[in-house]
Amino acid sequence: MILSLMFFTFSFVFYLVTALLYLGNWFLKKKWLGQIATAMAYVALFSTSMILITRAGESGHAPFSNLYESMVLFVWATNAGYLLLEYRHKFKSIGAFVMTVEFVAMIAASLLPYKYKSIEPLNPALQNKWHWMVDLLKPYGVEKYAIGWLDFHVFTTFIGYAAFAISFGLSVMYIIKNRLDTKGGNNVLAGMFPDSKVLDELSYRAIAWGFPFLATGIVSGAVWANYAWGSYWSWDPKETWSLITWFIYAAYLHARVTRGWRGKKAAYLSIFGFLAVIFLYWGVSFILPGLHAYA
């Protein structure tokens, strides 16, 4: 029963160590620190995956049904997204920011009150499995592993959140770098950052990933709602806030692609967008009543 808790404890430590290593790499500029940091990030990713897998085993359904589980999913997706970014572009200083956010998210998850953490069976509204998948798995007797709209909806939404979190980190870096650059002189710490143009572009690319995933999350939620209850959209606070967030990022993309908003303006809009994501994720769950109160 407590296997997932064990992996959570491991992951907690791993993210602390990974964040410290990336920070050490950034401050001390030691190459070997950076290499160990990356290795640790992979270890943390593995451990986080194990939390999700063991949790699924313990609850008998995909681990996407309460706030605690969704936090772990968020940490997992952000880590995976970051490692993909590092693999493709080889910038390690970004890790100092992303892994710190990861560690903070782990603290937040561990501090959640029990009712947001406990393993609960799925309530009637959340029980959805795709027929085609059940039919596909039935001959092998493993149809209980079939997934459905809930899993697809939550998973795509959180990939979106993770991409926005990474974009947020990059935008903060951009603003720091930009400020130090304009002041003149060469700051040692900002010197480790990628070029501000690169930060700007990467921040945009992260949003270019997040936007379609958030849209897929919203649309799949609507399709599911229509399938399960007969209406696509009911202006529930979570729905509305997801749309608000989507509008903000849509504005970002249009401003950038067609009106040439780059650099500072774009960075501030990306930060603003992520604040909306935080409210969408946490604010709505705790402050505003509605269907999504559980996660």
Place this chain on the structure above:
Amino acid sequence: MGDNTREVTVSTEEMAWYRVVGSKVWYFFNSLKLTLSVLITLASVSIIGTVIEQNLPIERYVETYGVKWTKVILYTGINDMYHSKWFLSLLAALTLNIIVCTLERFPPKWKSLLNHKPQKFDPRVIEKCSHHYSATLQGSLEEAREKVLNVLKRKRFRVAAFPGEGGHGLYAWKGRIGRFGSDFTHISLLLILLGAIVGSFAGFKDFKVANVGESFAVPYEDFSVRLEKFWIDYYDTGQIRQYNSLLTVVEDGKDVLTKQIWVNEPLYYKGVRFYQSNYGVAWNKVEEAHVAVIRKGGTDTLNPVKVKWGETKRLPGRRYSVKLVGYTADFAFDEATSTVFSKTAEANNPAVNVEVYEGGKLVSKPWLFIKYPGIFPAIPSSDDDLVFTGYKGVMYSGLSVNKDPGTNIVWAGTLVMAVGFFLAFFVFYRRVWVHIKDAGRSAEVRLGGIINKNNLALEKELEDIIEEIRGEGERQETRG
């Protein structure tokens, strides 16, 4: 927006007034500033509706916000904000904006993508590109050209060649379709909106309640649905697992389809869906009632008989039989119309209606009350009285009945959206110019490129290309 100059340059005096107005309206909706301001406005005002609870009774607004603010809320329609005229107008403005922008931008884009190849090759374009590189290859001009072509083809570029004296030009391109990503996405939004509109006009939404064993007519359709059974599944912990109804579709008097539905699993028949919505104990029917005979005013030990709905049963040791014909959960009597009705759906004052027969002859038809035994004599001419002691209820199931012919359009919209996102964010239109100049025993290669978005990807690809061209040169050198 630049395409609009032609409308502006036409003298407005020569145009009919409606064309002037038309072009102004068109110009208004063909603006990206409008897009941005509408998006930001929509995002901002939508917050209001999540903070102020929607569709509450007016008293609740008065309680929370006071009379003065309630007036403001009602006047501005904030109590049902997302359906208010001004909010819908914002959505309409965004829609018109999308339509006009697509109509205005798509045709020239299409043309420019069809005629993207330059008429003749001008090497100066390479220096104008944000990214440009050069390399020197040993060997002849022709050999160098082959090498470059190989690398470009390996990178899945399509190439047009411009041979010339003392130098060759190559123009390469890929990912043209990526430029249509935004158009696909915009069209998908229109389709989804269209689907929603079709659904709300051509479809219907209704709510039906059926007691177990009863059927109801489906609105606007010529079939009915019977509720066979309603039940609840529980987890071992006692938490509710699922609500289920077993439904049968009846058409032309025949049962055509039986299906178990639950939350997340509707019944679908001829375009109509039936969703499990709620349930309860019926207020107008029971499965069986327990009726006993006592002496008038007496308190004998009771030995009630169980009478099923609609059934006639002999009372033991008496000449009377009773037939169960009615039930109401919260008894009330309307004097104006002399009718009995249930005040609420709760069993606050359960009462049954029975017909009493003596030797096949109807002698009385009293209402019996569980809470008030003997309040009205059940059989006026007799010393015996009847009491209602208990009952077994019937479950009802509440079903949302819904027809939405727009669903398929919405589905098509989501597919188009997926394609659009893929093209817009992951397929990039890249154009590369290469100039190869004869430099005696070697050839000088210069290349530059542009991309519609994602400069980092282009930079990486161009670096790859130039590395491979150099590498290809070296490989051939060592071989030679």
